[in-house]
Ligand SMILES: NC(=O)C1=CN([C@@H]2O[C@H](COP(=O)(O)OP(=O)(O)OC[C@H]3O[C@@H](n4cnc5c(N)ncnc54)[C@H](O)[C@@H]3O)[C@@H](O)[C@H]2O)C=CC1
């Protein structure tokens with residue numbers, strides 16, 4: 001495939017192509033993958049912005065579909081050279097049931113793998129997550145770790161459990177014979193907390209700050225570092241890994257953390273890099289509430305969620321799981337992607353910051 005693929009024009013499929021990360025992957029492919037002739041975008045909900053992409057030289061095909069439906073996935077995959085599987089249910093707030101999270105993230109991924117095997121698609125890139133590693137239920141810190149750092153990855157929450165299972169399926173599928181007899185080549189990318197244009201949680205924090213008179217209150221000690229990576233760089237890694245997977249046998253069955261030059265900071269201090277220039281301030285150099293009280297409030301939120309479930313969906317940002325993740329150091333320091341496929345971040349930290357600030361400022365003006 002390698003030499004003929006280079007000459008030939010390629011068909012890519014992006015599942016979840018209308019999500020936060022998926023949209024950036026789609027736009028990045030159109031800008032930076034010269035061998036692309038058709039781009040298929042598969043999502044449960046198609047965005048109106050797709051129409052503007054249809055006027056360019058690459059054929060853009062929007063497919064409304066559900067990854068849990070094997071036949072819909074197989075139809076979308078048939079004839080594609082590469083699948084970038086970003087679709088997933090990102091829910092750590094208890095909005096969806098554990099069964100639904102499993103169905104979308106695990107069964108959906110299995111459907112994508114089987115579709116590749118049945119239809120003869122040889123290259124699969126899976127968007128995994130730092131969450132497949134940690135933070136674990138014991139709250140052990142993972143400090144500037146890499147892909148080989150030993151860490152006890154033990155989870156109970158449905159989201160990390162589902163991502164870990166799905167990642168394992170993808171890696172185990174590496175080498176399976178696809179229709180036509182060639183081997184399937186799979187890789188998994190593990191972003192840390194992604195930020196940038198379109199980041200819903202950043203939008204939520206911004207609006208929360210506005211409601212509180214331009215203030216946010218520190219809840220987590222500044223010393224707890226949380227890994228973050230700019231969405232444009234995560235998208236670029238997907239484009240590069242998909243391209244290089246077709247050349248380098250070394251990459252099959254590998255996992256790569258997604259990283260760039262974003263600084264190591266606490267979750268809240270990092271958010272303030274964007275929210276401060278938009279007029280918000282973070283009150284307190286130390287957490288204003290004692291940790292035991294936060295634990296109590298998080299447990300109360302979980303109880304209220306359970307009690308109110310028959311009547312309404314109560315899904316605040318603070319719950320025992322999000323508190324544990326925010327309060328446990330998890331940062332990566334690695335150059336594996338650079339060594340294996342020549343990845344360098346496309347966007348500097350300054351650029352990533354400026355773009356994100358501009359986007360938050362746009363959120364402000366569009367909601368006035
Ligand atoms: N947001 C983050 O900080 C991180 C996200 N990830 C992973 O990146 C991927 C993308 O996440 P985001 O863009 O943040 O989430 P998102 O929710 O913005 O995007 C997910 C997309 O998948 C689609 N989707 C959901 N269920 C589907 C189904 N049954 N069939 C077809 N499409 C479906 C959604 O409609 C959405 O467009 C996910 O796999 C997530 O686990 C990994 C690490 C960090």
Ligand SMILES: C[C@@H](CO)CCC[C@@H](C)[C@H]1CC[C@H]2[C@@H]3[C@H](O)CC4=CC(=O)CC[C@]4(C)[C@H]3CC[C@]12C
Pocket residue numbers: 090092128129130131192193194201219220226267268317318321322323325326
């Ligand atoms: C205690 C609160 C006081 O302000 C702060 C709560 C913040 C949380 C909502 C976020 C803290 C860490 C985030 C997660 C992290 O970035 C890793 C993730 C990876 C993914 O694959 C999906 C998203 C997430 C789980 C992300 C979700 C939001 C946080 C828990």
